[in-house]
Amino acid sequence: MPYKWLNAVQTSLYPPICLLCKAPGTDDLDICTDCMEDLPRITQACRRCAIPLESSRVELCGACQHEPPPVDNALAAYLYTFPVDRLITELKFRGKLPYARLLGRLMTESLIDSITELPEYIIPVPLHPWRIATRGFNQSLELARDISRYLQVPIDIDSVRRTRHTPPQTGLPEQERQKNVRRAFDIRPTLSLDHVVIVDDVLTTGNTVREMARMLKRSGVKRVDVWVLARTAAS
Numbered sequence: 129m130p131y132k133w134l135n136a137v138q139t140s141l142y143p144p145i146c147l148l149c150k151a152p153g154t155d156d157l158d159i160c161t162d163c164m165e166d167l168p169r170i171t172q173a174c175r176r177c178a179i180p181l182e183s184s185r186v187e188l189c190g191a192c193q194h195e196p197p198p199v200d201n202a203l204a205a206y207l208y209t210f211p212v213d214r215l216i217t218e219l220k221f222r223g224k225l226p227y228a229r230l231l232g233r234l235m236t237e238s239l240i241d242s243i244t245e246l247p248e249y250i251i252p253v254p255l256h257p258w259r260i261a262t263r264g265f266n267q268s269l270e271l272a273r274d275i276s277r278y279l280q281v282p283i284d285i286d287s288v289r290r291t292r293h294t295p296p297q298t299g300l301p302e303q304e305r306q307k308n309v310r311r312a313f314d315i316r317p318t319l320s321l322d323h324v325v326i327v328d329d330v331l332t333t334g335n336t337v338r339e340m341a342r343m344l345k346r347s348g349v350k351r352v353d354v355w356v357l358a359r360t361a362a363s
């Protein structure tokens with residue numbers, strides 16, 4: 129109740145305006161109908177890594193057929209391309225937290241029809257405390273809030289911790305990227321869950337979520353899915 133009331137107050141004071149073209153927003157969101165329709169949605173993708181596929185007749189990409197990842201099911205809402213990349217950059221690197229509300233809602237609306245089984249918990253990819261201290265928030269947690277509320281599935285931010293302050297993945301060769309995330313997470317030993325979903329903002333090589341999924345499975349979780357806002361077209 130208080131949440132809805134707060135939303136109503138917010139709307140009357142600040143009518144929603146499209147963050148992309150400044151037209152009036154739609155559905156109480158800071159995006160207009162035209163811009164929303166133009167967003168690069170992913171329609172067919174690999175079931176386990178969410179990479180876009182050209183044919184709907186195959187369920188898995190070549191890489192996942194060759195070596196199945198520890199992720200059971202991966203869903204990505206949008207392609208990591210314009211304007212989604214711009215909106216994510218504004219959120220992450222310019223600290224524009226209001227963008228999280230829009231992006232979180234878009235992620236929910238885009239993924240909701242593809243979710244077949246509810247997990248017990250949603251686990252946002254944790255950031256190292258140093259990163260949180262400089263950014264002020266964890267974007268994966270902020271994105272996870274809307275879908276958690278919609279599905280009534282709680283968020284768990286205690287079971288997985290980032291133990292190493294890893295340098296950014298971009299620009300590193302593949303082997304270095306894999307080394308970079310190895311043992312970057314610490315899983316709470318008392319964790320006893322069957323099915324969890326990892327939420328992240330962008331999926332690129334997938335090394336980070338694969339490592340997290342691998343460690344969750346090693347600690348006894350039977351099924352680990354991944355939901356992301358955006359996916360690059362190639363790993």
Ligand SMILES: [Zn+2]
Binds near residue numbers: 148159161163164
């Ligand atoms: Zn617009």
Ligand SMILES: [Zn+2]
Binds near residue numbers: 175178188190191
């Ligand atoms: Zn795949």
